[in-house]
Amino acid sequence: MKKSYLKSSLISMAIALAGISNAQAAETIKVGILHSLSGTMAISETTLKDTMLMLIEEQNKKGGLLGKQLEPVVVDPASNWPLFAEKGRELLSQHKVAAIFGNWTSVSRKSVLPVVEELNGLLFYPVQYEGEESSKNVFYTGAAPNQQAIPAVDYLMNDIGVKRWVLAGTDYVYPRTTNKILEAYLKAKGVADKDIMINYTPFGHSDWQSIVSDIKKFGSTGVKTAVVSTINGDANVPFYKELGNQGLSAEDIPVVAFSVGEEELSGIDTKPLVGHLAAWNYFMSVDDEANSNFISEWKAFIKNDKRVTNDPMEAHYIGFNMWVKAVEKAGTTNSDAVQEAIIGVSVPNLTGGYSSMLPNHHVTKPVLIGEIQGNGQFEVVWQTSGLVAGDAWSDYLPGSKDIISDWRAPLSCGNYNVKTAKCSGQNYE
Amino acid sequence: MAKLITWILLIIGITVVSLNPTYASGHPIADAAELLKSKKFTDKYRAIELLEAEGSEQAEKILIALQESRLYYLKRDKKLIILAPDAEPLTATNALTHEDIGPIKKSAAKKISLNNRMRSQIRNVLAMMDLRNPLADKRLAAVNQMLDNPSAESATLIQTLLIDEQVPEIREAMEIVIALGKLTSGDKNERLTAVAVLDGNIHPAVRNGLRKLQQQTTDKAFAADIKQVLDNIQAKLQLYSLVENIFFGLSLGSVLVLAAIGLAITFGVMGVINMAHGELIMIGAYTTYVMQLLLPNDIGLSLLLSIPAAFVISGLVGIAIERGVIRFLYGRSLETLLATFGISLILQQTVRTIFSPLNRSVETPTWMSGSWEINSALSLTLNRLYIIAFCLLVFGVLYLVLKKSVLGLQVRAVSQNRAMARAMGVRSEWVDAMTFGLGSGIAGIAGVALSQLTNVGPNLGQAYIIDSFMVVVFGGVGNLWGTLVSGMGLGIANKFLEPWSGAVLAKILVLVFIILFIQKRPRGLFPQKGRAAEG
Numbered sequence: 022m023k024k025s026y027l028k029s030s031l032i033s034m035a036i037a038l039a040g041i042s043n044a045q046a047a048e049t050i051k052v053g054i055l056h057s058l059s060g061t062m063a064i065s066e067t068t069l070k071d072t073m074l075m076l077i078e079e080q081n082k083k084g085g086l087l088g089k090q091l092e093p094v095v096v097d098p099a100s101n102w103p104l105f106a107e108k109g110r111e112l113l114s115q116h117k118v119a120a121i122f123g124n125w126t127s128v129s130r131k132s133v134l135p136v137v138e139e140l141n142g143l144l145f146y147p148v149q150y151e152g153e154e155s156s157k158n159v160f161y162t163g164a165a166p167n168q169q170a171i172p173a174v175d176y177l178m179n180d181i182g183v184k185r186w187v188l189a190g191t192d193y194v195y196p197r198t199t200n201k202i203l204e205a206y207l208k209a210k211g212v213a214d215k216d217i218m219i220n221y222t223p224f225g226h227s228d229w230q231s232i233v234s235d236i237k238k239f240g241s242t243g244v245k246t247a248v249v250s251t252i253n254g255d256a257n258v259p260f261y262k263e264l265g266n267q268g269l270s271a272e273d274i275p276v277v278a279f280s281v282g283e284e285e286l287s288g289i290d291t292k293p294l295v296g297h298l299a300a301w302n303y304f305m306s307v308d309d310e311a312n313s314n315f316i317s318e319w320k321a322f323i324k325n326d327k328r329v330t331n332d333p334m335e336a337h338y339i340g341f342n343m344w345v346k347a348v349e350k351a352g353t354t355n356s357d358a359v360q361e362a363i364i365g366v367s368v369p370n371l372t373g374g375y376s377s378m379l380p381n382h383h384v385t386k387p388v389l390i391g392e393i394q395g396n397g398q399f400e401v402v403w404q405t406s407g408l409v410a411g412d413a414w415s416d417y418l419p420g421s422k423d424i425i426s427d428w429r430a431p432l433s434c435g436n437y438n439v440k441t442a443k444c445s446g447q448n449y450e
Numbered sequence: 451m452a453k454l455i456t457w458i459l460l461i462i463g464i465t466v467v468s469l470n471p472t473y474a475s476g477h478p479i480a481d482a483a484e485l486l487k488s489k490k491f492t493d494k495y496r497a498i499e500l501l502e503a504e505g506s507e508q509a510e511k512i513l514i515a516l517q518e519s520r521l522y523y524l525k526r527d528k529k530l531i532i533l534a535p536d537a538e539p540l541t542a543t544n545a546l547t548h549e550d551i552g553p554i555k556k557s558a559a560k561k562i563s564l565n566n567r568m569r570s571q572i573r574n575v576l577a578m579m580d581l582r583n584p585l586a587d588k589r590l591a592a593v594n595q596m597l598d599n600p601s602a603e604s605a606t607l608i609q610t611l612l613i614d615e616q617v618p619e620i621r622e623a624m625e626i627v628i629a630l631g632k633l634t635s636g637d638k639n640e641r642l643t644a645v646a647v648l649d650g651n652i653h654p655a656v657r658n659g660l661r662k663l664q665q666q667t668t669d670k671a672f673a674a675d676i677k678q679v680l681d682n683i684q685a686k687l688q689l690y691s692l693v694e695n696i697f698f699g700l701s702l703g704s705v706l707v708l709a710a711i712g713l714a715i716t717f718g719v720m721g722v723i724n725m726a727h728g729e730l731i732m733i734g735a736y737t738t739y740v741m742q743l744l745l746p747n748d749i750g751l752s753l754l755l756s757i758p759a760a761f762v763i764s765g766l767v768g769i770a771i772e773r774g775v776i777r778f779l780y781g782r783s784l785e786t787l788l789a790t791f792g793i794s795l796i797l798q799q800t801v802r803t804i805f806s807p808l809n810r811s812v813e814t815p816t817w818m819s820g821s822w823e824i825n826s827a828l829s830l831t832l833n834r835l836y837i838i839a840f841c842l843l844v845f846g847v848l849y850l851v852l853k854k855s856v857l858g859l860q861v862r863a864v865s866q867n868r869a870m871a872r873a874m875g876v877r878s879e880w881v882d883a884m885t886f887g888l889g890s891g892i893a894g895i896a897g898v899a900l901s902q903l904t905n906v907g908p909n910l911g912q913a914y915i916i917d918s919f920m921v922v923v924f925g926g927v928g929n930l931w932g933t934l935v936s937g938m939g940l941g942i943a944n945k946f947l948e949p950w951s952g953a954v955l956a957k958i959l960v961l962v963f964i965i966l967f968i969q970k971r972p973r974g975l976f977p978q979k980g981r982a983a984e985g
Contacts, residue, residue, distance in 0.1 A: 059799065061909055063807040181566070192954050222953045225913050227904040228705070230698040230834070231948045243658035255809065255905045262814070262903070266821055266831040272570040290813045295519075296566045392565050395519055400563045402491065 049092035050085075050354055052077055053112035055123025055133065055144075060100025064254070065333075066125050068284060069147060070095060072334045073122050075322040076341045086348055094118055102132045109133040113140040119354035120145065120344050122337060127151060127194050134159065141356045145344065147336035149279060149301075151198035155413040155426035155435035157360065161383045162340035163333060164302055165411040166202050170249070172388040173277050173300035174203060176403050177247045178210065181275065185216045185246040187236050192221040196251035199279070203249060205417040216244075226256045229263040237267060240274045248276040257281055258289050265293025272296065277390070283329035286397040294393045302386040303335035303371055304399045312371040329397070335371045342368040343378055364429060374408060381426035381435075383411025478504040479512070483530045483546060486516070486562050487523050494568055502575040510579050512545055517572045521545065522559035531559060581607065586617050593623040597630070597655050605631025626651060633659045642672070649679045652686055652827045690828040695945055701834035703941025704841035705903065707934055708896040709914040710921035711845060714933040715889035716768075717922055719865045720882065722776055723783055725790040727918060728911025729797040730890045733767055734760035734897020735906045736801060739810045750815035753898070760894035767797075768890020769883050777882065794915075798908045809907035818902060837899050844895060845934055851888070852930065861885045865928070924964050926974030936975055940964075 054073045056066035077091045085091055094116045096108040105124065112118045113136070120143040124130045127150050137144045137158045144156075149164040177183040188203055190196025200219060207217060218239050220232060240246035252260055257278065264276070277298040283305045286294070305316065315338065320326055347363035348354050367377035376384045385408040391399025413435070414421035423440045427433075434444035478500045485497035498516075501509040515521040515532040522542070523530050530545040531554075542551045542559070564572075577595035580588045596604045605628050612624045625647060632644040641663070648656050657680070664676045709731060716724050737760040738753065745752035771793055779786045818836055823829040852858035860881045863871040872878050900910065921940060925932030940960060947956035971977070 059802070059807075063802065064809065064907065067807055220952070223957065225909070226953060227913065228702050230701065230831070231695070231945055232953065234694060234698070235949065241654035241657075243655065243662075255907065255909070258809070259904045263831070266819060266833060268821055268823070268829065270569075272566050272573065275566055284808070287808065287811075289809075290811050293819070296569060394563070400565070402565045 049090050050087070050348075051092050051094050051116055051118040053109075053116065053118035053121040053123070054093055054095045055098060055105065055108055055112060055121050056125070057100040057129075058095075058097040061254075062100040062125050062129075065284065066100075068331070069123075069125070069333055069337055071323060072319070072337050073341070075319060076338065078322070079318070080341075080345060086345055087352070087354075098129070102126075102129050105129040105133040106136050109136045109142075109144075110140070113137070113142045119143070119348070119356075120359075122147070122340065124148070125333075130159070143344070143356055143359060145337070145340035147333045147340060149332070151195045152202075152413055152415055153198060153418075153421055155381050155383075155428075157382075157428055157433075157435060158356070159382060160340060160343070160363070160378065161411065161413075162336040162343075164386060164388075165383055165413065166199055166415055167412045168302060168386050168388055168409045169279055169300050170199050170203055171206060171417075172405055172409065173279070173298070173390060174206065174249065176300075176390050177249075177275070177277060180403060181247065182245050183247040183275075184212070184244045185240065185242065186212065186218070187239060187246065187248040187274075188217065188219045188251075189232070189236075189248055190221055190251035191226070191253040191256060192223055193253070196221065196253070199251050200249075202415045202417050205419075209417065222252070222256065224253070224256070226252075227259045229260050230267075233260070233263045233267050233269065236274065237269055240269075246274050248274060250276050250278040251280060252278070253280050254285070257285060261289070261294045261297070270296065271298075271392075281393075282331040282333075283398065284331045286393065287327075287329050289397075291393060291395055291397045295395050297393050298390055298402075299393065299399060300388060300390050301332040301399075302388060303330075303332045304389055304391050304401060305330045306391070306398045306400065307372045307389070309371060309373040311369055311373070315371055339368060339370055339376050339384060343376075343384075347378075360428070376408070379410055380429045381411070381413045382428060383413055385410050479506070479509060479546065482509075482512070486521070486530065487528060491565055491568070494562075494564070495571065498568060498571050498575060502578070505579065508546075510576065513572050513576055515545065516562060516564060517569065517576070519561060519564070521562045523562065524551075524554075524559050526558070530562075533559075578604075578607075581611055586620065589615075589617075590620050590623060593620060593627060596627050597623070597653055626653065626656065630655060630659050633663050638669075638672075642675070645676060645679055650682055650686065652683055652690070652825060654826065657683060687827055690825070694828055694830075695949075696942065697830055697834070699942030699945035700938060701831075701838055701941070702945055703938035704838045705900070706917055706921050706941055707937030708837070708841050708844065708899050709893075710918040710925075710933055710937055711848060711930070712889040712891070712893035712896065713918045714922050714925070714928075714930055715848075715892065716886055717919070718928040718930075718933070719861060720885055720889075721783075721865075721927075722780075722886070723787045723790065724771075724776075724889075725787060725915065726771060726794040726797060726911075727890075727893055728913070728915035729794045730764045730768055730893035730911070731897040731900060731914060732801065732906075732908070732911040733764045733797070734894030735812070735901040735910055736805065736810070736897075737763050737894065738898050738901040739805075739812050739906050742812060749813050750817060753815055753818075753902075756898045756901075757895055760898045761891040762894075764894025764897065765887040765891030768893075769887040771890075772883050772886035776886070777879070780882075794911065798911070801908045805908075807908060809905045812901040812906050814902055833902050837902070840899055844892065845930070848892060849930055857881075857884060857888075861888075920961070920964055923968065924974055926976035926978065928978045929974075929976045932974055932976035 054070050056070040057063050058067055058070060074093055077093050080086060081090050094112060096112060098104040098108045109121065112121055122145045124133065124146050125148050130146055133144065134156055138156060142158055144159045145162055146159055147162050149169050150161065152165045186207060188200045190200055204217060222232065236248060275296065275298055277300055279300060281299050282301060316330055319330055320328060343363055343366050346366045346368060347359045350366065351358040351362035363378050364380050365377060367375045370376045370386065372387055374387060376386055378384055388405045388409055389401050390403040391401050394400050413426045414424040416422055423438050425437050425439055426435045427437065428435065436445045436447050438445065482497040482500040485493045488494065501513055512521065520533045520535060521530065522533060531542040531551060532545045534541045539553045540556060542554050543549065544551060573595060577592040580592035583589050583592065593608065596608065608624050608627050612621065612628070615621050615624060629644040629647040632640050635641055648660065660676055660680055664673055664680065667673050712730070713724065713727050716722050716727065738756040741752040741756040741759055742749060775789050775793065776786060779789060814833060818833045821829040821831045822835065852861065860876050863876055864878050864881045868878055904910065921937045922933055924940065925936030944956050944960055947959055951959060
């Protein structure tokens with residue numbers, strides 16, 4: 022008798038507990054934030070974590086989503102690529118988050134991607150990347166190569182008259198793929214082999230003397246030369262310093278960078294860099310109302326008047342608002358419903374236009390070219406006349422020329438070959 | 451046509467708006483001033499052209515201010531102003547009337563932005579103006595600027611100026627510009643004399659001009675002549691590039707030696723595998739940053755003061771590590787390795803918490819930036835020259851300390867035979883702490899030097915720890931000379947491999963070489979001899 026009493030009371034307690042936790046879960050919608058807060062990538066990713074916290078707070082002030090409050094779940098994958106997969110699994114299966122916003126490096130994205138696909142989660146990836154990927158569960162709100170690299174090269178070729186090219190990059194997947202695309206593109210435009218110099222350096226390279234001296238020699242043939250730089254992170258500072266010290270100014274040999282933004286410049290003495298270029302989809306200096314609101318909100322949230330905003334932050338702004346809109350449209354946070362609803366969703370970006378989600382899970386964005394100024398900001402010197410649609414599979418690589426991605430029914434395929442009319446199912450390399 | 455009408459309308463508009471006392475509207479300077487305020491870069495290009503055509507001293511002043519980013523306009527009345535350089539508080543003069551405006555707030559004015567095309571446009575315009583400048587070095591710079599963009603137009607101008615020019619150096623540069631212009635002349639004799647003048651000149655413009663001529667000419671004998679001249683130039687260039695490569699190697703080597711020399715003491719002399727050595731370098735670099743915050747107006751002085759400050763701070767941290775952790779682990783190298791690795795992570799995260807994970811910006815004093823230009827093919831960057839000298843200085847001082855001072859004697863005694871040294875009354879524990887502090891302090895000094903070359907951030911140390919161990923092991927544990935020779939040698943080897951193999955492969959090749967070398971000679975380049983080394 023006693024025993025069964027104990028048993029039943031235990032069961033009822035368990036039910037009650039489960040009920041409580043259910044009730045709690047029903048009150049909020051959880052949003053996972055998967056950015057490194059320690060290790061090498063903390064320098065870039067901590068800012069994005071703060072951006073997400075700010076966006077969630079703003080949304081909650083507006084009354085939340087579907088009548089519920091949003092609850093951020095922050096985990097730290099510590100710049101350790103395999104840990105991204107573990108933490109991603111923790112977010113999806115343990116915390117049951119409705120969507121994950123996260124990752125910076127491509128290798129970390131490739132690490133977490135199988136987990137997100139397996140558990141049918143949603144991942145919003147905010148950084149410019151090398152393309153050649155389109156997953157059912159990932160939304161790429163950063164730039165694809167055709168939204169950054171190709172327009173930048175067009176600008177140098179047509180407006181500056183560059184005829185000789187140095188493609189300099191850090192030795193990993195993003196620069197290698199981007200440079201492969203750029204090399205194919207330049208050759209298609211009639212640039213000869215001898216007018217292209219390709220150079221790779223290790224992560225965090227700090228001794229640029231010989232390379233800068235080589236660039237100087239390569240650029241002294243009387244033909245306009247430019248450097249297209251996919252040099253990542255820390256290695257940029259000594260690179261630009263060496264350029265300045267060896268007397269190469271932006272007027273002689275301009276450097277257009279794809280990984281140098283306001284945040285990176287805030288840690289550098291920018292005097293030797295003035296006039297060098299960067300290609301992005303957003304600059305803090307863009308004169309737009311939405312942008313100035315965003316900047317003042319950011320400064321108030323982070324309680325520091327000196328903090329800057331940058332391109333990946335705008336990508337999170339776009340991605341988060343798209344997700345909110347898609348959830349409202351679908352009326353649920355269910356992954357499949359949101360995936361269907363989000364295609365075609367259009368939200369304002371921070372440069373005075375609208376960005377929409379395409380069927381290939383990339384977004385439309387304008388491309389801006391800016392020149393570095395003495396105060397660490399960029400002055401926009403050129404921009405595309407309209408929005409550029411992100412292309413998952415490059416048109417300039419032989420392997421991916423015929424491949425398209427379209428996640429709408431009936432195609433529902435991330436890797437569809439239009440020539441053979443087959444869906445390979447291989448959505449990433 | 452439509453464009454022309456807009457232009458006329460624009461100029462009429464300007465004429466109506468402009469209320470300038472000295473320059474009547476319609477005057478090119480007043481027009482240019484209006485165009486400069488436009489948002490469109492095409493208007494600004496036009497403004498520079500107007501100023502060039504006008505050519506007065508006032509136009510030059512405006513152009514210089516524009517080039518140096520000191521040209522602003524006031525937000526309230528759109529007056530174009532020139533800010534005085536580096537004045538605190540900001541003072542300004544009216545760009546058109548010279549009228550003093552006095553101190554202004556930065557927020558009250560908007561900068562006239564400029565892009566690269568404008569910068570090179572201005573550079574060329576100013577060079578043209580400077581050709582008649584009374585100062586000789588300005589004229590020389592102007593002629594050299596002409597060399598970068600050779601044109602028939604500038605050649606004829608210089609021809610007329612050559613007659614009055616007295617300074618031989620400038621005359622020489624002018625003759626080269628003229629010869630370059632004559633390379634394309636129709637007269638064969640003129641071309642021949644031009645080639646003769648250019649023989650042996652290593653300026654890239656000369657090379658390009660000759661190469662173009664070589665391809666165009668149909669005269670075989672003439673082409674052979676040009677080839678001879680080009681070959682001479684090439685031989686000269688190769689010599690300079692060899693010198694340059696050696697310099698690059700020495701400078702990379704000096705960085706390696708600086709980073710490793712502290713380790714040569716803690717690891718080499720004491721036998722402690724200190725994985726936190728890199729973080730002690732990082733602390734030195736952050737000390738430079740903090741010193742700069744304390745003395746924001748005197749970057750050079752703050753850098754000099756950072757050297758003793760970094761030595762003391764890194765040294766104290768080192769002593770704390772030795773007293774707190776390492777002394778309990780002497781003789782257990784694996785545990786020391788793990789414990790110091792843990793300390794390195796703690797130090798990194800501490801710095802992240804205090805200074806944020808972002809890199810901090812350390813400015814380079816002006817006397818350390820730029821380069822010493824020997825000729826157009828060879829210029830040595832100043833910061834690297836200073837660091838080579840600094841490295842040798844640190845090495846010399848450290849060598850003297852170890853060989854001539856009482857501390858040095860005790861350090862050597864303890865490292866050779868601890869028990870015997872204690873028997874002679876040496877306080878071996880105190881010596882251990884001091885030695886570790888000395889090695890750590892030197893690491894801090896290396897951090898000051900590195901802050902001038904690379905990023906000051908929490909990961910600074912990690913980048914150098916492997917290289918440091920490599921240098922010490924290769925040079926021979928416990929030998930300062932070995933560290934110097936191996937650091938410099940590895941630097942030079944790296945720089946000679948790099949152009950041929952690329953930076954990534956060069957590093958790998960050097961590493962493979964060291965591994966093979968250690969197989970043959972496990973004690974490095976300069977092994978310690980004697981009984982102490984056997985123990």
